[in-house]
Amino acid sequence: MTTLEKARIFFALGAGLTLSCPAQIQSVARTTAHPSQYERVDFAVRLRAPKLNPYRQEEVRLDLNLTAPAGGRVRVPAFFERDAEGGVSVWDVRFAPAEAGRYAGQMDLTLEGAPAGSAPVELLVERSSAKGFLRPANAWSFRFDNGEPFRGIGENIGWESRQADNGGDADRRYNYEYLLGKLAAAGGNFFRTWMCPWNLPLEWKRVNNTDRYRDDPGALNASAMRRMDELVELAEARDLYLMLTLNNSGDLQGREWRRNSYNKINGGPVTEPQAFFTDAAARAQFKNRLRYLVARWGYSPHLAAWEFFNEIDNLMYGLPQPIPDRVVTAWHREMGEYLKSIDPYQHMVTTSISHREVAGLYEIPALDFNQLHIYGHNGVSRTGTFATALRADSSRDGKPFVVGEFGFEWDWNKNFDDVAPQMSADFKKGLWLGAFSPTPILPMSWWWEYFDRREVTPYLQRVRSLVDRMQKAGGGSYAEAACDWSGATPPLAVRCGETYFVLLSNDSRSEISGAVSLPALTGTHKVEAYRPETGLTEEWPRLAGGVIPDVAVAATNYLALIISPEASSGGAGR
Numbered sequence: 001m002t003t004l005e006k007a008r009i010f011f012a013l014g015a016g017l018t019l020s021c022p023a024q025i026q027s028v029a030r031t032t033a034h035p036s037q038y039e040r041v042d043f044a045v046r047l048r049a050p051k052l053n054p055y056r057q058e059e060v061r062l063d064l065n066l067t068a069p070a071g072g073r074v075r076v077p078a079f080f081e082r083d084a085e086g087g088v089s090v091w092d093v094r095f096a097p098a099e100a101g102r103y104a105g106q107m108d109l110t111l112e113g114a115p116a117g118s119a120p121v122e123l124l125v126e127r128s129s130a131k132g133f134l135r136p137a138n139a140w141s142f143r144f145d146n147g148e149p150f151r152g153i154g155e156n157i158g159w160e161s162r163q164a165d166n167g168g169d170a171d172r173r174y175n176y177e178y179l180l181g182k183l184a185a186a187g188g189n190f191f192r193t194w195m196c197p198w199n200l201p202l203e204w205k206r207v208n209n210t211d212r213y214r215d216d217p218g219a220l221n222a223s224a225m226r227r228m229d230e231l232v233e234l235a236e237a238r239d240l241y242l243m244l245t246l247n248n249s250g251d252l253q254g255r256e257w258r259r260n261s262y263n264k265i266n267g268g269p270v271t272e273p274q275a276f277f278t279d280a281a282a283r284a285q286f287k288n289r290l291r292y293l294v295a296r297w298g299y300s301p302h303l304a305a306w307e308f309f310n311e312i313d314n315l316m317y318g319l320p321q322p323i324p325d326r327v328v329t330a331w332h333r334e335m336g337e338y339l340k341s342i343d344p345y346q347h348m349v350t351t352s353i354s355h356r357e358v359a360g361l362y363e364i365p366a367l368d369f370n371q372l373h374i375y376g377h378n379g380v381s382r383t384g385t386f387a388t389a390l391r392a393d394s395s396r397d398g399k400p401f402v403v404g405e406f407g408f409e410w411d412w413n414k415n416f417d418d419v420a421p422q423m424s425a426d427f428k429k430g431l432w433l434g435a436f437s438p439t440p441i442l443p444m445s446w447w448w449e450y451f452d453r454r455e456v457t458p459y460l461q462r463v464r465s466l467v468d469r470m471q472k473a474g475g476g477s478y479a480e481a482a483c484d485w486s487g488a489t490p491p492l493a494v495r496c497g498e499t500y501f502v503l504l505s506n507d508s509r510s511e512i513s514g515a516v517s518l519p520a521l522t523g524t525h526k527v528e529a530y531r532p533e534t535g536l537t538e539e540w541p542r543l544a545g546g547v548i549p550d551v552a553v554a555a556t557n558y559l560a561l562i563i564s565p566e567a568s569s570g571g572a573g574r
Contacts, residue, residue, distance in 0.1 A: 024117035038130035054080030069101025100127035139438035149476025152190030152441035159199035187461030249315035336366025375410035403443035436492035486514030513552035521546035
């Protein structure tokens with residue numbers, strides 16, 4: 001006798017019904033009084049069902065299926081909240097409707113793959129001024145559902161402080177409340193953080209190097225669920241957008257593999273890390289995790305992107321037997337397609353590599369943007385400087401390209417104070433080269449605690465001021481422009497609408513000056529000079545023709561020129 005057949009007998013006897021009319025869904029209650037477009041709408045659902053594993057959709061699945069006002073179909077997965085009295089379980093649905101108007105449909109219960117009951121649902125959604133979710137737009141920017149352009153400016157906040165950080169004396173100040181507050185105050189709008197054994201350990205029964213979380217023998221870690229709820233709420237309150245990294249390359253290596261929930265010694269399905277990618281049971285377990293992530297936190301537009309792996313190549317080549325490219329690519333293709341199929345909000349999806357490309361990875365359609373991490377003095381990568389790398393990779397595969405991590409040093413065993421000026425200079429250089437290069441998220445620095453202690457993070461505002469003006473001038477459109485500077489470093493020039501923005505960089509220890517030439521310019525233009533070190537904008541003499549003579553840039557500094565039609569006005573930094 002199947003579980004579903006047992007369930008029908010259970011309900012028939014318990015509720016005095018005939019076998020043909022079981023009543024598994026006891027009640028559906030909308031707990032949000034006034035549903036609004038792109039805002040979270042909650043439903044509480046009470047089920048009476050046999051004891052099944054609520055974290056395995058193969059056993060039990062609950063979905064809200066609706067017809068949207070414009071006629072499209074929407075499926076929102078539910079997630080298990082808790083057990084109640086009398087064999088009742090409580091499930092939650094968190095739904096962010098994209099349209100205003102009337103939705104109608106039903107809550108559908110599935111047991112072991114077979115329909116097992118439904119309940120009608122209707123709601124009327126009010127129109128709102130919310131921007132919606134972020135989508136890929138072009139090589140330079142993303143766009144919200146309402147059409148507003150977006151460029152991410154921020155940093156990695158990989159995790160909250162651990163027990164072993166800072167010489168074994170973890171600074172409790174470095175929590176999300178503090179770090180996100182400082183990031184927002186500095187003008188940041190984007191950050192990236194990890195799920196791992198010491199941070200948001202959703203799928204870890206045994207946590208490591210942290211007293212913020214507790215070991216949990218359950219299918220998912222309850223302390224991680226609570227903190228993830230809080231993190232999303234913090235991001236929303238501070239208007240910050242999040243890239244959530246679901247796996248670290250170290251999770252399947254060494255001591256972390258020994259405590260990993262996919263490892264058979266911990267009740268998992270496989271005995272070797274490689275089998276995480278190939279074993280059917282392991283892949284099904286990961287899909288269940290993806291479903292839970294979408295169900296519980298997918299409602300938030302501030303969750304900008306799911307990232308499958310941090311530096312997948314470091315896992316592939318960090319094991320005694322390297323994992324073939326085709327295995328990793330096949331896994332990403334399968335998981336990307338599955339995630340897109342269950343996510344009603346179609347969040348962006350990505351993964352990241354360190355310094356080794358993975359054959360076929362960039363070409364996977366379900367990955368919305370490609371991501372590389374660059375470490376090395378002055379942002380030098382395998383293809384040259386940041387500017388070179390961003391231009392080379394953004395032209396491939398028709399996808400945006402992002403430098404998800406960068407830093408002057410990668411080796412945490414070194415004393416960064418020995419190279420503090422270089423660390424700070426690299427922080428600034430990555431941002432400026434990113435601002436004038438085709439990428440929708442400016443390169444994001446690593447070592448967030450170090451830069452906070454040295455009070456470098458507020459420099460983000462200096463870059464944000466100019467990027468906001470670029471966005472406003474072009475409405476999210478960017479085009480590279482020809483430009484020459486008779487100084488030293490080649491300039492970077494971008495046209496946004498009718499306004500030209502030019503970045504002049506001086507890495508030397510003495511002032512450099514020379515003429516700036518923009519061949520495309522004709523007629524008379526207004527010229528402004530933005531000095532990042534002061535945050536101030538100066539008006540210069542009007543420009544007739546395409547040459548600005550004797551433009552000087554101070555030692556180890558930057559200067560941005562803003563050249564706009566005579567009728568244009570406004571200034572960065574004011």
